[in-house]
Amino acid sequence: MARGGVDVRVARDADGTVRIAAGPAPGHVEASDDLAAGGPDFTRAVLDVAGAVLVWPVLGDPGPPSAWVHDPERAQQWLWALYGERVAAAVHDRPARDLGGVRVAAEPTALAGGAARLGLGHWAARWWPASYPDGIPALEPDVHGLELAALTHRCQQLFDDGDDQPDDCAAHLVGEHRAALDPLVRWWLGAPGPATTARRLESVLRLIDAAADGAGLDGPELRRLRSALERHGPAGAPVDPGELFAPHDRYALAAGEPPTAGGRVIARGSGINDWRRYPPGLVDAAESAVSWTVRALGARRRIEVEVLALGTAPAAGAPLFAEVLVNGGGPLRVPLTGRYDLWTGGFELGPELGPEPAAGATPPRVEVGVLLPGFDPGPGPSGEADARAAREAVRALVGRRLAAAARPPAYEGSPHDTPTAPFLAETTAATTDEEY
Template sequence: MTPTYTGVHVRRDADGAIRITTDRGSGPGGPVPDRAGDAADPGFGLAVLDAAGAVLTWPVLHGSGLPSAEVHDTRRAQQWLWALYGESVAAAVQDLASGEQGGVRVTAGVTALADGAARLAFGHWAARWWPASYTDGIPALDPGVLGLELAALTHRCHQLFDDRSDQPDDCAAELIQEHLAALDPLIQWWRAPSPHRDAGRRLGDVLRLIDDAADSTGLDGPELRRLRSALDRPGPAGATADPTALFARPDGYALAAGEKPAAGGRVIARGSGVNDWRRYPPGFVDAAEDAVSWTARALGARRRIEVEVLAHAAAPDGGASLVAEIQVDDGRPDRIPLARRDEVWEGRAGLDLPAESTEPTVEVGILLPGFDPGPGPEHPAGPDGATDRARRDAIRALARHRLAAADRPPAHDAARHRPFAPEPLLAETAAAATDEDY
C-alpha cells in the first residue's frame, strides 16, 4: 500500500492530556482541522475506540484514515503511537509529555494499523448507530456476522491494546464466544461459489484472524474445530450459499398478547415526535425520523394522548420497556410506559391541557430509563447551521451509499477522496444481498 501523508497537530493542554488532531482535507484558507472532539458533534457522528492510554475518535461523515486522539497515559500509548501515526508523531508526544503546555505540527503517515483501526472503530459504531429502518429501506446488519468481524479486526489491531482491563474494545475472545452460531454460515459463505469475489477475500481474511485469535486465547469447541478443518481444506464446497438463507432476518414481528384497545374520542391534535437515537439502545426502535407519532383525543371533558413508535424487527417483547416523555407547552415533562404490540410500541395516558390553551404545543420523545443521557439539542449548531435531524439524515445517506457500494470495489480515483472505512464490512455486504424486502 502506498503511504498517504497528512498534517497532524500535537499539543499538550493545561490538564496534562496530549491531544492529536488531523487535517481534514483543505478549504479556501488551507487545511481544515478535524473537529472530532467538538461538543457540537452528536454521539452518533463519532466512531470511538478505547486504546491503551488513549481514546481515538473518527468523525464518521468526514473521516480519514487517521483518528484524533486524547492521550492520558503516554507511557502506555507509546506502544502503538509509532505504528498508528509514524515516528514523528510518537516523538512529538514523548517530547510534550514532560514539557510545558504547547504544541507542534508534524507529518504523519496513514499506516496499515490506521486502516485496521478505522474499520474496527466503524464496526463498533455500526453495532450501536447503524440506522436500520423498514420505512427508510435500510436493512439491519446481522449481529453475528458483525460481531465475528469485530473479533477479527480486534485481533488484527492487537498493538492498540495492552493487558489492562480498562479497554472495553479489546474483546476478541468474548466476541467469538458470543457469536459462535454465525461461524458455520460464514464458512459456508466463504466456501461456496459467489459473484462477490472481494467478499470472498475478506471472508477468508476474517476467518483466518478468528482462528488465530481463538488459538492465541485458548478457545476451543466444535465450531472452531470445523473452522480449522475448513481452513486446512480451502476450496469451493460445491453448493451455492445464498446470504439470504444463511443470514435470514426475523420474519415479521412477534404478536403481543391481548387485543388493541379501540381508539374512540374526538381527535383534537396529532403529530410526530422526536426519534433521538441517543436515548435508547440499538435494536429497540426503527430509525426512521417519523417513527414516533402521537394523537390527542377528547373523551367528553377528559383529554388523552396516545403514542405509537415503530419497533425495530429485533425489539424485545419482554423485559426492559421504553417510555414516552411528553411535554405540553412549557409544563413539566411527564412519562408514560410503552408496551410492545405487533410492530409498534404503544401507550396512552390522560393529558392535562390548560383550559386557556386552544392550540397546545405537544412535544413527544422516547427513551429507555436508566440508559437515556437526556435529549439532544434540536436546534442549529455549528457554522453550517446543521441540526441533529440533518445529521441523522446524513447518517442515513451514508448507510445507503455504503450498501449500494457493497457489491462493487471502490472507484480507482477514489483514493484521493477516501471516505471513512471505505471497504464494506461483511455485515454490510450480507445486508446488501438480502434487502429485497426493504
C-alpha cells in the first residue's frame, strides 16, 4: 500500500449495512451485490470477521479490502487497526441511507497485511487448483492448516466472542492439524535453505504455541514444540521438506474394463469443470478433467462420463453427479462412482438424441458438468468464456507462486505482514513438485 494511503468509499444503506469499497471510485452498487461483483467466487479471498465480511481480489493488488459491515458497533474494535482512524470514524458517522457515501484515505497498517494474508490462506484452502495434468501439486493440508492457525492468532483483533465467525478457529486448526507439528519442528531445527525460511518457520511455530497456550491445549506434540522453542534456534541435521511432507495421495492407473466395452463411438468431447460446483478434494482442477463419450450399442444409445479424481480415491459416499444436456434439452443428473483415479457414470439416452448421425453429419450437442447437489450454487454471474479465462488466470497465479516458493527472496519484516509471501505449504509443494 502506498505511503499516503489508498482512497476507499464508505456508504450506509437503509438497513444499516455499511459498505467500504476499495479501488477507484465506483458508481452506486446495491449492498447485496457488493460481494458478488468482480468475477467468479474463486477470484476473491473472503474473511468473516466481527460484524463484517472482508473481500480481496486474488488476481489484483492485495491492497485494503472491501467490506460489508453488518454490525458497525462490533466492527469498531478492528476498523481503526485495519483501515486507520479516518475510515473508522467515517463508518461510525455515516447517517442512515447515505448511498453516495464519502471518500476517505485508508492508512497502511500491519493488521491490513496480516488480514490480507489470512484471507489469501483461506482462499488457497478452498480454491487451490490442484491438478495432475496441469502439474499443480496439492497443498499439504496439515501444514497449511497450522499456518492458518498461526495467522488467525496473529490477526485475533479481527474477531470477538461471537459465534458467527467461521474463520476464527485458531485452536480448532491446531487440534485438527497437529500431525504436522513434529515435521514442522524438524524442518525448522534443520534450518534448510534460505535463512528467511527458517525465520518464517520459527514465526509460525511461536504463533501456534501462543494460540495453543491461550486455548489451554496440551499434548505430546505441543510439549515437544515448546521444548524446541525453549532451546531457541536450529540445531539439528539438515532435512529435506520434500521427504518430510511427501504426498500421501498418488494417482493410480485406472485398471479393469471400461464402464461399457464395445459399441460405435458417435461423439466424444470435454465437459465444463466449474470449480464452484463441488467442494475441494474431489475433482482434479484441470480444464480437461471432465470428458464424455456417446456410444451406439445396436439400436441403443449410451452416454458415458469420466471425471478425473483428485488423489488415489474419492471421498467415500460423496454423492457426486454429472449434469448432462443433450441437444438443448433439460439437464439430466447422472450419479458418479469413484473408481481408482476416476469418477465414472453413464446412462441410456432416450429419443432426445435422435438417430445415429450419418457420416459427415453434425454430431449431437452434448454439454456435461460435474456438481455436488446441495453444494452447487448454480450458474455464475459471468459467462463460461469469462469463467474459463478466470480459471486460467488463477492457474497462472498459482504457477508464479510455486516458482517464487521454490526460490524464496529475502523478505523484510514479518512474513505474516507480507500478503504475497509463499505459504509453508506452497514451499513444500514446490519442493515435491518433481515427484508429483
